[in-house]
Amino acid sequence: SCAVDALQVILGTTAGKGNLIFQDYGKNVYTVLSRKKGRAFRFSRRTYYCYRGEDGAEFEGLGGKIADKTASPEENARYRRMKALDLLRQNFSDVFNTKEVPPPEQPYAPLAPSLACSACGEMTMSTRLLEAGSQGRYCIPCAEKNGIAISCPTPR
Numbered sequence: 001s002c003a004v005d006a007l008q009v010i011l012g013t014t015a016g017k018g019n020l021i022f023q024d025y026g027k028n029v030y031t032v033l034s035r036k037k038g039r040a041f042r043f044s045r046r047t048y049y050c051y052r053g054e055d056g057a058e059f060e061g062l063g064g065k066i067a068d069k070t071a072s073p074e075e076n077a078r079y080r081r082m083k084a085l086d087l088l089r090q091n092f093s094d095v096f097n098t099k100e101v102p103p104p105e106q107p108y109a110p111l112a113p114s115l116a117c118s119a120c121g122e123m124t125m126s127t128r129l130l131e132a133g134s135q136g137r138y139c140i141p142c143a144e145k146n147g148i149a150i151s152c153p154t155p156r
Contacts, residue, residue: 001028032104040103043096053086087154117142 004022007013007030013020019033028045062079065071070081071079087095114123118136129137132148142148 042101
C-alpha cells in the first residue's frame with residue numbers, strides 16, 4: 001500500500017530500523033507503536049475511498065481512463081493530485097477508525113557485521129549467509145543457484 005510510504009515519511013519509521021513491521025494481509029490497517037511511551041494505536045480504513053471534491057465528474061472520468069489504461073501521464077498526475085488534496089481536506093476520523101491497542105512486543109532490528117559471499121562477493125549480513133563447509137559462505141541466491149542445500153543460516 002502506498003500508505004506505508006506516507007507512514008515512513010511522516011513518522012520516520014523504516015523496516016531497516018525495525019520500527020516498521022510489514023505484514024501483507026491485503027488490508028489497509030496500520031499499527032503505530034511508541035516504544036518510549038509504551039503505547040500503540042491501530043488505524044483501519046473505514047470504507048471505500050469516495051472523492052468529495054466539487055469536480056467529481058472530472059475525477060471519475062480520470063479514474064475511468066486510468067482503469068482502462070488510456071490516461072496520459074498528465075492525467076495520471078492530475079488524478080493523484082486531486083485525490084491527495086481531497087484526502088488532506090477530510091477529517092482523519094472520517095477515513096480511519098482509530099483505537100489504542102496493547103503495544104505489540106516487537107524486537108529491535110538485529111545488527112550483525114556484513115561479510116562477502118564466497119560466490120558473488122556481495123556484502124551480506126553475516127547471520128544470513130549459508131555456510132557450506134570448506135566451500136565457504138553463500139548468500140541465499142548464490143546458494144540456491146549453486147545447488148548448495150543448507151536448511152538454515154548459521155548464527156554468528
